[in-house]
Amino acid sequence: MGMAADFDVVVVGAGPAGSTAAIRLSELGYKVLVVDRTSFPRVKPCGGGLTIKALQWLPHSVAPVIEAATKKLVMGVKTPFDEKTELFQSDDYICTFVVREQFDKFNFERMIDAFVDFEENSGLRNISERSDSVELDFGSKRITAKYLIGADGANSVVRKILGVVKNFSRGFAIEGLVPYAKLDRIPDAEFFFGYVPNGYGWIFPKGDHLNVGIYTWDDGVSLSKDLLRTYCRSRLGIDELDHIVGFPLGFGGRRFVPTSNRVLMVGDAAGFAEPLLGEGLHNAIKSGRLAADAIHSAQTNVGLSGRAAYRKAIDPIVADLVRCDDMKKFYYNNMDGIGYGALKFPLSRHALMKGFAAGKTMLEITNQFMLSPFFSPAKPKSLQEYLSLHQHPGAAA
Ligand SMILES: Cc1cc2nc3c(=O)[nH]c(=O)nc-3n(C[C@H](O)[C@H](O)[C@H](O)COP(=O)(O)OP(=O)(O)OC[C@H]3O[C@@H](n4cnc5c(N)ncnc54)[C@H](O)[C@@H]3O)c2cc1C
Incomplete structure (x- = not known):
């Protein structure tokens, strides 16, 4: 890359999106700095439901920090008249559970192992984009990079400074x-x-x-x-x-269109959490990985811009968010009638559980609904290793 910049890539935010992007870029040979406003471990409010599809996108096994895994899910609804519950069961694991403080610290340590530079700094106050680089102004210092990845979560300062995510909610x-x-x-x-x-x-x-x-x-x-x-x-x-x-x-990622060649927004900062169930980890990890690969593509293909590469890469994320958003409108508007009825209908119940175990997105599950009996369970390394570490009865129900 060019001579003048301090780093090839600066990533702001060391959550799941930022750490995934940084590890991938470092492995590809880029000089990467990650800046977070806090040190690790730090508290991040989150249920820590880490789905099979999310595990598939992680750059390493997270088995040591998985605390539980399940094949069962209770789906309930409370109406003005009564409360109903249904037990959804699968032959295979559909979700794992982590404590975010431990999960993020574990990923942070893998990032340091991958020779990523880290700086704790909460002072980001301005960003200047040029045709070939980006300058970040932290008040007491300025840092330049060829690319900036905005991975600083739902309250993203990168997004606020640059105004790059128009339909954020x-x-x-x-x-x-x-x-x-x-x-x-x-x-x-x-x-x-x-x-x-x-x-x-x-x-x-x-x-x-x-x-x-x-x-x-x-x-x-x-x-x-x-x-x-x-x-x-x-x-x-x-x-x-x-x-x-x-x-x-x-939220709002269904309308997100990358506009910059030098700044790539990922995870919650880009509005990539899905609104139907509020799952954000999957798209955070996935978009981190895709942003890193898009930067690599732009660097290695003459004439391909970072914007074009990333725009194409996130097509599946955007299409899935459109489906989740549309389902959300139908489902929550019809909660105590046809919505819950459709959910617990044996065919949809079966398709959902098979789809979750197979690591499919909601778009894939709904598009391939009739094929769902043939979905094979995914076997991400994190889950395999977790299961072999916890072979005693009751460790994973
Ligand atoms: C209560 C709750 C429960 C949830 N439960 C689930 C769940 O069970 N499963 C699921 O998939 N999703 C869940 N989500 C969503 C999930 O937590 C997010 O989608 C996910 O954390 C997004 O990852 P991220 O890397 O984009 O951002 P974050 O995890 O928010 O990481 C952003 C990082 O940026 C840093 N940062 C912020 N501002 C700055 C700044 N100005 N300068 C430098 N660094 C900065 C922060 O310190 C942080 O480390 C939940 C969310 C909430 C609020």
Whole structure:
């Protein structure tokens, strides 16, 4: 690459999107600096539901930090008249669970192992784009790079400074922890609709506690700790939750169009969380990987711009977000009738579970609905290694 820039690529944000991009670029031989406003480990509010499709895009096995895996999912709905639940079961694993503090620290360490430079700096105040480079102004210092990857999450400063994600919108989620010691039995993972307008409540199992949370994709709905406690009490008979925290999710990626040759936005900063279930880790990891590959393509193909390479690369993400957004409108508008009915219909239930185990996106599951009986379970290395580490009964239900 050129002579003048300090780095080939600067990545702002060392979450799943940023660390994945940085590791990939470093492995491809680029000189990479990652800047995060905080050191690791750090708290990131998140249910830590890491799907099979997300595992497939990670640059390394994360088996040591997977705390649980499941083949079962309770789907519930509360209407003004009653509460209904259905147990969705699969022959194969459909989701794993991590604690974000540990997961992000583990990825951070792999990033340092991959010879990525890291700087803790919360002072990013301006960005200047030139035709062949980008300059980042941190007040006390300036750093130049050939490319910038904006991976700084739902409240992205890169996005705010450059105004590069036109249709960005926010969802919100709040979560807390319930230690197993306070419970008589460990429940299955669940999604429960109807407690939260345009959203749901969830229960995810971890090593020694449950992660319990409430989510909405609707920025007109305000979530409260009291609503979280109400959901927790009605499902678990207990309303004491530790470490209650909330954070926005980044949406709007269905209309995201890269406009810069030098700045690539990834993960929640680009609005790539999907609004139907609020899954953000998959697209964060995937877009990090695709942004790194797009930079490499632009560098190695004369006449191919970073913008064109990245625009083409994220086509599958955008198409999946369109499908999830359209399903969201149908599903949440018809929650206590045809929406829940369609979800628990045996064929859709079966297709969903087969699709989740096969690591398929919602677009792939719905497009290939009739082929779903033939989907084979994916076997990402992280899951294989996790299962071989936890062969005793009860480790993974
Ligand atoms: C309560 C909650 C529960 C969720 N549960 C799930 C779930 O179970 N499964 C799932 O798939 N998704 C879930 N999500 C969504 C998921 O957490 C996000 O989609 C995911 O973290 C996005 O990854 P990212 O790398 O884009 O951003 P982040 O993980 O947010 O990482 C961004 C990084 O940028 C850094 N940063 C921010 N600003 C600056 C700055 N100015 N300068 C330098 N660095 C900066 C931050 O410190 C952070 O390290 C949940 C979200 C919430 C809020």
